[in-house]
Amino acid sequence: DIQMTQSPSSLSASVGDRVTITCQASQDISDSLNWYQQKPGKAPKIMIYDASNLETGVPARFSGEGSGTDFTFTINSLQPEDIATYYCQQYNHLPITFGQGTRLEIK
Amino acid sequence: QLQLQESGPGLLKPSQTLSLTCTVSGDSISVGDNYWSWIRQPPGRGLEWIGYIFHSGLTFYNPSLKSRVRMSLDTSKNQFSLNVTSVTATDTGTYYCARYRLTTGNWFDPWGQGTLVTVSS
Numbered sequence: 078d079i080q081m082t083q084s085p086s087s088l089s090a091s092v093g094d095r096v097t098i099t100c101q102a103s104q105d106i107s108d109s110l111n112w113y114q115q116k117p118g119k120a121p122k123i124m125i126y127d128a129s130n131l132e133t134g135v136p137a138r139f140s141g142e143g144s145g146t147d148f149t150f151t152i153n154s155l156q157p158e159d160i161a162t163y164y165c166q167q168y169n170h171l172p173i174t175f176g177q178g179t180r181l182e183i184k
Numbered sequence: 185q186l187q188l189q190e191s192g193p194g195l196l197k198p199s200q201t202l203s204l205t206c207t208v209s210g211d212s213i214s215v216g217d218n219y220w221s222w223i224r225q226p227p228g229r230g231l232e233w234i235g236y237i238f239h240s241g242l243t244f245y246n247p248s249l250k251s252r253v254r255m256s257l258d259t260s261k262n263q264f265s266l267n268v269t270s271v272t273a274t275d276t277g278t279y280y281c282a283r284y285r286l287t288t289g290n291w292f293d294p295w296g297q298g299t300l301v302t303v304s305s
Contacts, residue, residue, distance in 0.1 A: 111291045121292070122295075173246075178230045
């Protein structure tokens with residue numbers, strides 16, 4: 078199985094900050110990586126697909142980049158409604174695997 | 185608009201079989217490049233892909249659960265189902281169904297709201 082390692086596991090930031098989450102794959106997955114946002118009690122929501130493509134309707138302050146084994150997810154100008162847990166997910170090899178999640182809180 | 189909704193018992197005893205159904209509305213499960221998926225999430229923890237099923241009946245399961253998992257389709261009701269045998273407390277969690285498109289979008293979307301399954305004696 079491909080292991081997906083996210084860091085940090087939790088993060089506290091202020092409104093307006095730039096926030097970056099990293100995801101490292103245990104082997105090369107090309108750009109086969111997605112990012113999801115999960116708010117408490119809700120199902121995950123796709124935010125970024127194929128490493129860097131913004132899903133329709135997702136605000137432009139969210140972005141992703143990377144290829145191979147190292148990926149980043151960035152929120153420019155953090156907003157209160159961005160409080161959630163974020164997960165990366167690879168689909169290059171079965172089984173599909175997720176990172177352990179990054180819990181984002183407001184300072 | 186495609187919508188998915190999970191249903192099934194919320195409480196099981198160890199060794200029983202977990203059986204969940206996902207009802208799909210807004211599209212037929214019998215056509216397209218959709219892989220109908222199950223994902224679970226233990227309380228306070230991360231996401232685990234269980235597997236998916238294509239409209240042909242072709243299935244792919246996570247090896248971590250493969251010996252205990254079976255997925256099936258009921259095209260007459262536009263539903264797909266998950267069975268997990270011999271459950272233990274480690275199978276406790278929220279179970280989600282979701283669509284995954286293999287060729288036109290390799291991500292899970294949309295998701296059902298999730299259903300909590302608790303395994304306890």
